[in-house]
Amino acid sequence: QVQLVESGGGLVQAGGSLSLSCAAPGRAAFSSYGMGWFRQAPGAERELVSAISWSGGGIYYADSVKGRFTISRDHVKKLVYLHMNSLKPEDTAVYYCAAAPYGRSEVVSREYVYWGQGTQVTVSS
Secondary structure, three states: OOOOOEEEEEEEEEEOOOEEEEEEOOOOHHHHEEEEEEEEOOOOOOOOEEEEEEOOEEEEEEEOOOEEEEEEEEOOOOOEEEOOOOOOOHHOEEEEEEEEEEOOOOOOHOOOOOOOOOEEEEEEE
């Protein structure tokens, strides 16, 4: 069982920046999980925004966020970050952190097993 807790959401103007954090407290082997950030806007399907492999060597970005978002992870602190720059109103959504067990592809949404509660990001125009 992996507990995930997101933080860092909020309200920002278009063009601004926000950084999200995902903590994995507890004794679970955080370093063996692929991690992803998803988002879901009202009336829309949940989409994978960015993912990072267990080693950190593999990184994925959705086309909509390439060049603007950066994912990273800290194995010692058991944290995953999503730094978001040049935010747009269409980035408004609830952002979720999720974990995919070792051996599963972190770029495949259905491979994610553990989920955080989500944090709201609102970008005003």
